[in-house]
Amino acid sequence: MTLKESLMTIKDFRIDRCKKHNLCDILMIVLIGYLTGCKDFEEIHFTAEIWEERLKKYLVLPNGIPSADTILRVLAGIDGKELERVLAVYAWETFGSQIPEKEIIAIDGKTIKRSAYTNHNDESKSHKAAHVVSAFASSMEICFGQVKTEEKSNEITAIPELLDLLEIKGLIVTIDAMGCQKKIAEKIIEKKADYLFSLKGNQEKIHEDVKDFFNHELDEKYRQRYKIQSLSCEVEKDHCRIEKRDYYLCTNLKWLAEKDEWKNLGAVGMVRSHRMTNGSESTEFRYFITSLKDVRLAAKAMRSHWSIENNLHWVLDTVFDEDYCRVRKIHNASWRCVVAQNLNIIRKLVMNLLKGIELLVSTKKKNLTIGNKQTLCSQNEKCLLYALQQL
Template sequence: MGTQKKIAEKIIEKNGDYVLSLKGNQTKFHDEVKEYFEDAIENDFKDTEYRTKITLEKGHERIEKREYFQTSDIEWFEEKHLWKKLTSIGMVRRTVIIKEKTTVENCYYISSLDMPKDGECELFAKAVRKHWGVESCHWVLDVVFKEDDSRVRKNNGAQNQSMLKKMAMNILKTEKVTKKKISLRRKRFKAAMNIEFLEEIIEGM
């Protein structure tokens, strides 16, 4: 949906909390938060109260380290009052090591979540992980099923088609027929070209 003031307002009106990713649609805010965390980390968060959490995942020759940072130090932000219940900002540094290759990605967030009084920023980290899960799902639907290229617009056609694609994606993800690990794109192609393979998948549900 994008990081917009109206979205934040609607979430708060429904008695919810938000953790919204700062992207290109909020260029100035993104750059200011980015610069804030770069300076804070460089100075080891001197005179700044913050909370952090670190997770480490290993598997299939891949190591992924995630460092979460959250702070309620946002008085410096001039447009703070324009964002409904803006309480904290956060950053996630994601380091992925695959064999000899290392990639580092920093993502920035705004949130209505209070910074914990002590301990780790577990709630912020949990919200970010769920956010990534949704984005990952959308990425698969776009890459494997070309959802963004769909021109279906009439009546409920777009919603119905999206639901069918999600059902197909979940079936391909959980099928037990394939013994060798292959991509969802190859599974989809094989199911389209081989009716026996498609029948085996459906029968094994």
Template sequence: DGKTARRSFDTRERRNPLHAISAWSSQHQLVLGQVAVDEKSNEISAIPRLLTLLDIENCIITLDAMGCQKDIAKQIVKGKADYVLALKGNQSGMKAELEAWWHKSMREGTTPYTYDEFSEVSAGHGRIETRHCEQLIIDRSWLDKDYRWDGLQSVIKVTATVEEKLSGKKSEETRWYISSLALNVQQALDAVRSHWQVESMHWMLDVTFREDESRIRRGTGALAFNVLRKIALSLFKQDTSKNISMVRKKKIAAIDDEYRSVLLKTGIKML
């Protein structure tokens, strides 16, 4: 996923703010690689470049709607990996076709070999969220030839219902995904949920490391400090010596030589 360092622009030099595409490992809780681009619209061309830097074999690659592109799906499959891609308005024709297939299958009936569903409930921050995930195997021959993407096996539908504990107000949102994964609905939901960890990483860069407020912009300064923040973030996440917030870890690391040594040893183990 991509993130912009909003105040890294330079009006005098006519330089746009830094926008970096990051590959986040939800299993290892660290950034595996990144590519800097000039504008957000260039994410589509930057994602293939980032994928070439990584060994993605046997991994599940998740991307938001901007990365839902036929060539990107082909590259992921060629790299012997699977994909889960968010399906929205940028692929409206494909979305309409798959929704039609979904409703047709529901009307005519499904089998345990083509359809499964799973629900989970979580509570926190004053609300209760129920996520209902459904996965349907696609008959590729039914699709238009333009939509028979490499590796495409299933369509995933996630319905999230949120209830506010105090007000009792409820809201519901439905999201669609296409995937090369076979029928395993719990794995599909886990992949969808894991994608939001990269958004959490971006939030921590802004809130804990205050990246959006940084005016470092000369030369490659913005990019260099972006990399350093992500390295520090990974070190704090991997460190288990202190069960405290990342903000407190930052403060202790600034004044405690011994704790900084612990963090550096953690970094060496990661390498």
């Protein structure tokens, strides 16, 4: 099923006599707007008007291009759950067969900052910022799904819902300390995947036990007794920083009182990061639990988890201006959050599309960024039409 066909399955909430534009056309126009680098509804509308004759080859457009206000009202009325389903189905059908063995699926939340609304005269009309939890394939740099939550503290209940959308058999799921929960571990194992969870204060008992365990001198005798594997990564140099990471993984868990409370718990681990920046030195310790029993896989999973911050959240903010989108100008609190969440899904659909295609143009620049591809789509008709054909 193509993306356009998936969008056509979304239920139209509008009254029949009020439908001047096809729902799928409106959503496709928003997608095209982001393909060409638009930042707000006015730009999306203006770009669509410029490309109207060409767009008629792919869209119905019975009454021309919808206004910016019409686009806004439609995005405020669509059920976000249906868009989330479209994202998951499209990502899996397009990229599912390309997922490498033991791919890292990083799960993390992001708050869309400017989607909050505060009414100082009537607090009941205020609304917290929209928050979404995403699943991101680290090496592929593809978002395979997301669910929305009311706030960050609700990630614990959102993660199982997100896992239900995903095909993760044979993959490794990484989650930060917020999602370090026994039921989430059980769900991941039920879906025949592995997990790696960061440890912090929200799991105080096991966090302190693992921390105390690795505070011992890690000499040869101690390592052999508890079957501790170790791995030192190469020194990295970045922005005047020299960093060395040492990974330790303990697979003998007889000493751990909570070992049977976590489904298929295979090991506990520690990462020691030693940094030197402009002559100043610092050492940081991080701890985790995992169903993995290989230190190399655990180290890869621990390191790869941060790809969701660098290659998804950062791109949404810097390339798509998500936190500065003019959705903040909507003064209806509930509309603001719904539109922000739905736009977040559409941006991820566009990111996946642009990540997955190589535009057919002659250019000296290789490995084009998403921003480069957006520029090509806005400036080169062949590039835009090729991207549209992939939809």
